[in-house]
Amino acid sequence: MGGFIKPFLVAGEIRPTYINWPGHLKGIVDAYEEHSGIPHGVQKDAIQNGWDARKYKKGRGWSFVFELTEGEAHTFLTMTDTGTHGLTGRILTEEDMLEDLPPIERWGRFENLAFTKEPAGESVPLGSRGRGKFIFVGASKENVILYDSLREDGAYRYGFRYIERTGSPVAAYDEERGKEKLAEMTSGTLQPLTEVGTRVVIVDPIEDLVHAIRSGEFSRYIGETWWEILTKYKAEIVLRHDGLDVKATPPKDFFLPEEDTGEYRVWVKKHKRIPGGYKIKKLHTVSRRKGEVAPDIRGISIQRGGMKICCVDPSRYLPPEIRDTIYGYITLDESTELGLREAEGVEHYTFDFRKTTVNAIRQYIWNEMSEFAKAKLGWGADIREIRRRQQRNAERLALNAINRIAREIGLLGIGGGTKSGGGGGEWKEIRVQMPALKFPRERDLRVDYGENLGNISARVVNASENRIKVRFKMYIHYSGKLIDTYVEKDLSLQPDSQSEMFGPYKEVFSKKRHPDKGRYTIMARILSLMEDNRGEVLDEKKKNFYLEENPPARGLFEKFEPVEYPEGYQKMIGEAMPGESEGYKIQYNITHPACRVAESNETDLAEYLFRLAAHELCRIDLLQEKPKLFEEADRETPDALLQKTLRIIGDFIFTYLS
Amino acid sequence: MAVIIREDRIIAGQKVRGVKVYKADRLLTRELREQAEKLDQFLAEKMKEIEEEMRKKDLLKLKNRRGVIKLWYEVGRRLSFVMDTSLVPAEDRKYVWRALYDHAGDLVPRKLSERARKRPENSHFKYCYELAQFSWQLVKASGNWTAWVEFLDSPVIRDDRRIIRWLARKQKFAESPKQDWLRMLTREIRRTFKKFRKWDTSILSDKELDARLEKSFNKVFAV
Numbered sequence: 001m002g003g004f005i006k007p008f009l010v011a012g013e014i015r016p017t018y019i020n021w022p023g024h025l026k027g028i029v030d031a032y033e034e035h036s037g038i039p040h041g042v043q044k045d046a047i048q049n050g051w052d053a054r055k056y057k058k059g060r061g062w063s064f065v066f067e068l069t070e071g072e073a074h075t076f077l078t079m080t081d082t083g084t085h086g087l088t089g090r091i092l093t094e095e096d097m098l099e100d101l102p103p104i105e106r107w108g109r110f111e112n113l114a115f116t117k118e119p120a121g122e123s124v125p126l127g128s129r130g131r132g133k134f135i136f137v138g139a140s141k142e143n144v145i146l147y148d149s150l151r152e153d154g155a156y157r158y159g160f161r162y163i164e165r166t167g168s169p170v171a172a173y174d175e176e177r178g179k180e181k182l183a184e185m186t187s188g189t190l191q192p193l194t195e196v197g198t199r200v201v202i203v204d205p206i207e208d209l210v211h212a213i214r215s216g217e218f219s220r221y222i223g224e225t226w227w228e229i230l231t232k233y234k235a236e237i238v239l240r241h242d243g244l245d246v247k248a249t250p251p252k253d254f255f256l257p258e259e260d261t262g263e264y265r266v267w268v269k270k271h272k273r274i275p276g277g278y279k280i281k282k283l284h285t286v287s288r289r290k291g292e293v294a295p296d297i298r299g300i301s302i303q304r305g306g307m308k309i310c311c312v313d314p315s316r317y318l319p320p321e322i323r324d325t326i327y328g329y330i331t332l333d334e335s336t337e338l339g340l341r342e343a344e345g346v347e348h349y350t351f352d353f354r355k356t357t358v359n360a361i362r363q364y365i366w367n368e369m370s371e372f373a374k375a376k377l378g379w380g381a382d383i384r385e386i387r388r389r390q391q392r393n394a395e396r397l398a399l400n401a402i403n404r405i406a407r408e409i410g411l412l413g414i415g416g417g418t419k420s421g422g423g424g425g426e427w428k429e430i431r432v433q434m435p436a437l438k439f440p441r442e443r444d445l446r447v448d449y450g451e452n453l454g455n456i457s458a459r460v461v462n463a464s465e466n467r468i469k470v471r472f473k474m475y476i477h478y479s480g481k482l483i484d485t486y487v488e489k490d491l492s493l494q495p496d497s498q499s500e501m502f503g504p505y506k507e508v509f510s511k512k513r514h515p516d517k518g519r520y521t522i523m524a525r526i527l528s529l530m531e532d533n534r535g536e537v538l539d540e541k542k543k544n545f546y547l548e549e550n551p552p553a554r555g556l557f558e559k560f561e562p563v564e565y566p567e568g569y570q571k572m573i574g575e576a577m578p579g580e581s582e583g584y585k586i587q588y589n590i591t592h593p594a595c596r597v598a599e600s601n602e603t604d605l606a607e608y609l610f611r612l613a614a615h616e617l618c619r620i621d622l623l624q625e626k627p628k629l630f631e632e633a634d635r636e637t638p639d640a641l642l643q644k645t646l647r648i649i650g651d652f653i654f655t656y657l658s
Numbered sequence: 659m660a661v662i663i664r665e666d667r668i669i670a671g672q673k674v675r676g677v678k679v680y681k682a683d684r685l686l687t688r689e690l691r692e693q694a695e696k697l698d699q700f701l702a703e704k705m706k707e708i709e710e711e712m713r714k715k716d717l718l719k720l721k722n723r724r725g726v727i728k729l730w731y732e733v734g735r736r737l738s739f740v741m742d743t744s745l746v747p748a749e750d751r752k753y754v755w756r757a758l759y760d761h762a763g764d765l766v767p768r769k770l771s772e773r774a775r776k777r778p779e780n781s782h783f784k785y786c787y788e789l790a791q792f793s794w795q796l797v798k799a800s801g802n803w804t805a806w807v808e809f810l811d812s813p814v815i816r817d818d819r820r821i822i823r824w825l826a827r828k829q830k831f832a833e834s835p836k837q838d839w840l841r842m843l844t845r846e847i848r849r850t851f852k853k854f855r856k857w858d859t860s861i862l863s864d865k866e867l868d869a870r871l872e873k874s875f876n877k878v879f880a881v
Contacts (some may be wrong), residue, residue: 115778395684471861482816517683517748518683518749534861535859536857548749550683561684562679562691563680569669606685
């Protein structure tokens with residue numbers, strides 16, 4: 001405890017903080033739900049606790065059994081480890097908890113929350129925050145768990161935990177008393193442990209969990225999470241239910257050949273030191289050439305202590321036809337694993353990739369995936385070029401982000417939507433029918449060099465009562481300059497008929513073929529070949545898109561415009577000005593030192609401009625008759641107004657950076 | 659890249675003249691800004707050079723006078739650097755046509771029009787460049803600058819470059835003693851292709867198009 005407060009503490013005056021335990025538990029459960037769900041979380045935390053308590057590093061003699069048992073009035077899911085130390089140590093008092101707990105006080109750590117003592121010199125434990133046991137409580141309809149442990153010295157102890165309004169009480173009973181209590185509470189369904197180890201029992205498991213066990217999903221979860229210890233240490237993990245005894249195995253589709261085969265391409269790197277001094281034990285990447293693999297194994301799994309934490313998704317760079325075929329894993333040396341732990345989410349499903357170690361590892365994986373894709377999977381793109389392209393997207397990201405916020409509060413500029421322009425208008429009897437184009441990114445009219453525009457197709461519809469003779473043309477042009485003609489065909493169509501669908505064609509963008517950047521148009525046109533109006537355009541549809549350039553922004557803010565503020569104005573950062581449509585543009589001063597700092601990097605500059613736009617959004621909102629961001633009270637004093645503004649901007653930036 | 663243009667701007671509620679605005683299709687990083695400043699310097703020097711040359715050749719005094727077409731033709735010949743992608747990336751051309759006004763000194767034709775601001779590809783200096791693609795003999799015989807602006811402004815002519823190529827081939831125009839034939843021809847071409855709400859002249863083969871243009875030509879020169 002900090003020295004500041006101690007002299008002020010008077011017995012009888014201070015009170016504890018009460019915690020709403022059902023609410024707290026819900027928070028924990030929700031966090032697991034956000035990842036892979038409660039059943040997945042149960043197996044992960046249960047095995048993690050058991051594996052952390054193993055007697056031998058390589059798991060000799062270790063096993064873990066999940067068993068679903070129907071009692072007279074209740075169902076129990078027991079989770080039993082053997083080949084472990086059991087929950088050693090004393091039943092601790094509050095005074096004991098004031099001291100650091102030595103490793104041997106396993107029972108004490110299990111009963112309490114967030115009391116950990118990292119065993120010096122030992123391997124990094126998987127669990128560390130003590131939250132795992134609460135997923136078991138959350139997985140019980142009754143919010144009750146039972147637990148017992150048999151130690152090597154023959155000592156037996158039984159206990160339970162439940163949840164009430166302001167607490168999560170526990171109780172513990174030693175030896176015969178414990179055995180009696182177990183028999184009493186489970187109506188004799190569960191017998192005391194006979195082998196050294198620990199058992200945790202979920203009383204009346206939730207339906208999701210029971211279903212996952214019976215359907216086999218639970219077994220898949222185990223295999224997918226623990227494939228490394230199942231393979232490397234032949235760890236025995238068994239699932240018992242309804243008279244079945246199922247041994248967990250790595251998923252069959254998580255097949256890890258060491259060399260290329262007809263069906264698989266393989267990329268293995270061993271014992272590599274990467275920038276930052278981090279050591280990679282092994283990166284094993286596989287691509288299934290016959291097509292995509294199951295979503296739960298896609299990507300490269302970052303392993304820690306034999307457990308899968310999460311996957312690095314290759315989707316940032318690779319196209320889906322390659323991306324979705326890739327799976328594998330990366331293992332690291334122990335000191336690097338320690339660094340990983342600092343970045344690991346409390347539920348053990350995520351990493352904070354802003355942290356140096358894990359960011360460096362992800363970068364390494366991305367680079368290697370790129371090399372793999374180029375060397376063996378026929379991918380031609382340069383990952384550095386893609387990164388540069390992403391930087392070019394920074395402006396759009398900032399504009400989109402601030403416009404999205406503006407839209408949410410009802411401040412609109414020019415119309416939204418990402419449909420390519422053209423078409424619409426009157427419904428003509430003789431008309432072009434043109435399906436949507438397929439862009440590299442959904443809802444984004446931008447394409448870059450090396451990317452494709454697909455589904456370029458169209459047909460002619462003749463809904464008139466006359467037979468028509470027309471020429472159908474479909475082509476791509478840039479500012480009127482013809483790039484290519486996909487179709488140019490003379491057609492004769494009966495009344496109420498339509499032509500075949502022409503296409504789909506694909507446009508692959510290259511500097512050679514498309515030297516000009518900016519707005520391109522795919523045009524589909526019907527021209528009359530009939531005597532009385534030969535050459536007349538009977539109908540046309542066009543779809544615009546943008547090469548290496550951002551489509552005009554949609555929303556309140558149209559663009560960021562760099563301006564060199566002249567003398568007398570140089571301390572200004574910038575301001576929102578009326579734009580060319582009905583919105584605003586952010587005119588910013590490029591001579592301001594803050595801008596000069598940010599301008600070295602597009603991502604930083606975009607963030608700088610986002611902050612400016614966020615401020616201006618507050619100002620624009622305040623100019624409205626009924627501001628959406630500010631309450632009446634916020635505007636009563638300058639101080640309140642500034643405080644609220646700061647808070648709102650903080651919110652915006654949080655959203656942007658998240 | 660980025661291109662610097664100068665505009666009147668409102669800053670902190672005040673109108674400020676000639677503020678440097680950087681036009682780019684992406685965020686203006688330091689690298690882009692420095693490139694833009696170099697390009698700005700280059701454009702300034704180039705336009706000054708052209709201006710001086712025009713002054714020395716006594717062409718500058720033709721501005722706002724009869725015969726100014728010679729001045730704009732000579733200026734246009736010297737603006738071909740804008741189309742040189744090693745100097746100006748294609749995507750920046752539209753901004754460069756506009757930026758030329760900032761450095762043109764006495765070559766600036768008049769106050770910057772709204773059109774030049776919004777569509778610099780249809781602005782004065784771009785048309786100077788277009789004009790210089792024809793032979794001087796033909797340009798000289800065609801009438802005045804206004805007639806050329808009308809010709810180059812016509813959407814049907816802009817949309818089908820074959821019409822400009824056809825005109826360039828028609829050396830016999832150059833020999834015509836007829837005054838103002840280009841304006842008449844432009845109107846006749848427009849009339850021919852304005853038959854329907856929307857025409858696509860590309861449906862016409864080169865031969866068909868030539869035939870129609872010849873018909874317009876004959877009409878003009880038959881009168």
